[in-house]
Every structure is written in C-alpha cells, then in structure tokens.
Amino acid sequence: MNELYVMGMITNRGIRNKMIPFFKENHIHVTLSTMGVGTANSAILDYLGMEATEKTIYFAFVTMETWKSFKKELYSKMKIDIAGRGIAFLIPMSSIGGKKALQYITMEQEVVVEEESTLKDTEYELLITIANGGHIETVMDAARSAHAPGGTVIHAKGTGMEHAKRFLGISLAEEKEMIFIVVRSKHKNEIMRAIMEQAGTGSPAGGIIFSLPVTATAGLRMLEEED
Template sequence: MSKLNLMTTIVDRNQVRKYLHLYEEEGQQIMLVTLGDGTASGDVLDYLGLEATEKAVIFSVLTDENFYKTKKSLQKKLQIDAPGGGIAFIVPFSSIGGKKALQFFTVGQDFQKEEESALKDTTYELVIVIANQGYIEMVMDAARGAGAYGGTVIHAKGTGMEQAEKFMGVSLAAEKEMIFIVAKKEQKNDIMKAVMEQAGLDTKAKSIVFSLPVTDTAGLRLLED
C-alpha cells in the first residue's frame, strides 16, 4: 500500500533547471513551477549562509517510496542539505477527485490505493484545483455553489508531463492556475464534486482537484461561527 504526497521544493531560481532535470531523471511526471521571493531577515540569512534571492517553487506528486528515492538523490547529487541548497517537503493527500485524476497523478509510479485520509481528526481541508488558465471563475462559481467562501490563485506552468499527457490526453505543459481553497472537512466532498462536475476534465477548464489535510488554522473564526 502507498500514500500519495504533494512534494514542494523551494530553490533559488537560478538552480531550478538542475532540480527539474533531476526530477525528470527520477521519472516524475507531474510538475508545476511557479515563482516566489525569500523573506528571511538579514540575521537569519547570514546565519544560514543565504542571500535574499528570487525563488522558484516546484510542486510534484510522489508516493512515499518515490519521495525517499528522490530525497537521496537530492542529498547526493544536488547537496540540498548544504547551506543555501533549498528545501523539499511532502504533505500527504487526503483525497483525490475521481479515478481519472488518480490515474493522472500516479502515471509512471507503482501505487496501490489505501484507505482515504492520512489524518482523521482534522477540522479543515485544503482543496487544490489545477485548471487551465482563464477559468478561475468557472472553478470558483462551482466551489462557492457548494459552500466555499473563496480561494487563492497561484499562476504556474507545467513541465515534464509527456507520459501523463499521452496516457490521459490532458496536458499540463501550458499556463495553469492553482486554486487553493480552505474548507471545513464536511464540505470538502461537496466542493470537490461540484468542481469535477462543473469545471472538470470534460470542460474547457480541464480541472484536476485533490485535497490535503489541515492540522490547524488561524483566521477562520467566521467559518466556525
């Protein structure tokens, strides 16, 4: 049995090609790249031997087994543990929106589905939708209709999707929007179902949706009230 995880890698932008090349060598098929900026204070940067640089953020999908394999490669080939080397971490999926999305995420990986939800006692879930650029309102109209209050959009570009595209007929090698929606756990399934039905793979949005467990929150008192 396997767990499926969202792996997030944060590195200097001038290093991103090396990381993408390594991930392609490791057989990773699902990768989305976006940009960010480091915000650490000068004292922290000096302590860690870092400079305030522009960052790249890589999102990919891996089983536990493949993450540990990739982790070893990151440490050995790219010295990620050295000061300024970057950071990579995983968060377990709690659910995936449909069989097609599961097949898409696991293409090229040895994956056996286990019981849904890695964490049982969470109050909230982070629903993430990957959609074609220009269809944010279609996604959010569906999500709001199922009880979502709002979302945050991150612009990203897909890479390394050749096998997944051939297998599923869905390409992420184009401009994409990643929509992050925090919702109560009991609303999660309704929101994911609405997005799948109204903005899913059979629509122009071509949305893929999944969720991650949220262990604690701040600033969501209105939702609780």
C-alpha cells in the same frame, strides 16, 4: 489514500534549469513551479550561505517509495545539504478527484490506495484545484455552487502536459492556476464533485482537484459561525 503525498520544494532560482530534468530523472513528471521571495534578513542569509532571496517553489506528487529514492538523489546529486541550496518537505494527500487524475499525476510511480486520509478526523481540509490558465472564475463559480467560501490563487507553470492526452483524453496548457480553498471536511465531497462536474478534466478548465488535511485554523469566521 495514505501512500501519496504532495512534495514541496523551495530552492534558489539559480538552479531552476537543473530541477525539472532532475525531477523527470526520478520519475516525477507532473510538477508545478512558481516564483517566490524569501524574507530572511541579511545576517540569516549570510549564515545559510544564500546569495539572494529570490526562490522557485515547486509542487509535485510522490509516493513514499519515490520520496525515499528522490531524497537520496537530492543529497548525492543536488547537494541539498549545502547551506542555501534549498529545502523539501512532504504533505499527506487525503483524496483526489478521479482515478484518471490519479494516474496522470503519478505516472511511472506505483501508488497503493488504502484508506482515504493519513490524518483522521480533521475538521477542515484544503482543496487545491489545478486548472488551465484563465479559468479561475470557472473553478470558483463551481465551488460556490456547492457553498464553498472564497479561494486564493497562485499562478504557476506545469510540466507533464504532454502526457495529459494519454491519461485524461485532453490537452492541458503549460500556464496553470492553483486555487486554494479551505473547507469543512463534511462539505469536501460535495464541493469537489461540483468542481469536477463543472470545471474538471472534461471541460476547457481541465481542472484536477485534490485535498490535504488541515489540523488547525484561525480567522475562518464564516466557517466557524456555522456552529
């Protein structure tokens, strides 16, 4: 799959109410948002024109065609070129667990599915599971059953939940957990399958799982010691 990307956006919290409608206007219906704090010192903030370090971080799923049109709108309507307004970036997605999940996260976007990964021969992959709030242990127990290492959790709010019944046949809660696990590429499919079977869309966890290629790591001692 080389036409689908995870788009990240970091903006000042002051424009949060404008962002979700803006995403939907551009056919991006499934987004996740969480709060963050910038670390730039006051001199850098003054230079960038930022009034505060409180941020909203967004994750969404876009095709390259969606990104091209969305990027134009970011400049023309959201004035992202104004200092301090925000940044946006793309990360290539290498795989996703299930056709229905793919249809759900890309609704109204035309996806071209070709080869599995944009970046070839990466030794590690980052698995991200989006699950209903309160189901962290369900996801982690499933991952551990396939010998996955520990994970990191981000609490977020999701949009597009009203479409979940149509694509997935289930209801999803707005409160979400995003569980990040770095794994060896050769173990990816086994771990993804375990999460899909035990905490996937057919379970109360309602988990959707996808992977991103990792080009370099440091400090993953347990994984490195396998060799």
